[in-house]
Amino acid sequence: GAGVSQSPSNKVTEKGKDVELRCDPISGHTALYWYRQSLGQGLEFLIYFQGNSAPDKSGLPSDRFSAERTGGSVSTLTIQRTQQEDSAVYLCASSFTRAGGQSSYEQYFGPGTRLTVT
Amino acid sequence: AQSVAQPEDQVNVAEGNPLTVKCTYSVSGNPYLFWYVQYPNRGLQFLLKYITGDNLVKGSYGFEAEFNKSQTSFHLKKPSALVSDSALYFCAVSSFSGGYNKLIFGAGTRLAVHP
Numbered sequence: 521g522a523g524v525s526q527s528p529s530n531k532v533t534e535k536g537k538d539v540e541l542r543c544d545p546i547s548g549h550t551a552l553y554w555y556r557q558s559l560g561q562g563l564e565f566l567i568y569f570q571g572n573s574a575p576d577k578s579g580l581p582s583d584r585f586s587a588e589r590t591g592g593s594v595s596t597l598t599i600q601r602t603q604q605e606d607s608a609v610y611l612c613a614s615s616f617t618r619a620g621g622q623s624s625y626e627q628y629f630g631p632g633t634r635l636t637v638t
Numbered sequence: 639a640q641s642v643a644q645p646e647d648q649v650n651v652a653e654g655n656p657l658t659v660k661c662t663y664s665v666s667g668n669p670y671l672f673w674y675v676q677y678p679n680r681g682l683q684f685l686l687k688y689i690t691g692d693n694l695v696k697g698s699y700g701f702e703a704e705f706n707k708s709q710t711s712f713h714l715k716k717p718s719a720l721v722s723d724s725a726l727y728f729c730a731v732s733s734f735s736g737g738y739n740k741l742i743f744g745a746g747t748r749l750a751v752h753p
Contacts, residue, residue: 524681551738551739553741555741562744562745563730564743565741568740570738575736575738576740611681611682613681624739625672625687625734625739626687627684627741629674630681631679631680631681632681
């Protein structure tokens, strides 16, 4: 079946502009995660969704970052007033929810969106 | 606080030789441990996990890892390396607190397998 997809694959933007990154999780996966991969910081957790709610936003680096999820499926990560330090690969992952409400252990990652802020 | 250390930036191995990629961790409570592999311009692919049970876990592509609680290690191994194994490998830990899997990753180790 189809895996996690992300769009765009590459995004170049000017400093100060807003960007939206999209993630389509695997159908039926109710848990969704965003991570950021950058040279200086490695792979960092950003936010976790269960359905449409985000019980853990602890990794969002500033209030310029926000994310939403609608219909328990597609998620959008928005970065406002982008800065050069936001340049990174943004990865989305999804996993299914087991009986009892816990997320499964394995996460399935998308190919990422490479964001370059000039 | 949880953390993962991958002490080697790069590991070089000749094809056909055994390989080891090292990982140590720090977590309060029971650790949930994972290995992921990343090929160029691709997302992360799940290789294997340790949740509970046998300390030796087997995963995809002939990889295995050994959980050592006393040494807080979870080294990735393969008996015979292939050139196609060349990639970036990440170790990750989670406490699974709250019933979800917030992964904390190591810095990654680049594996280069030479013909």
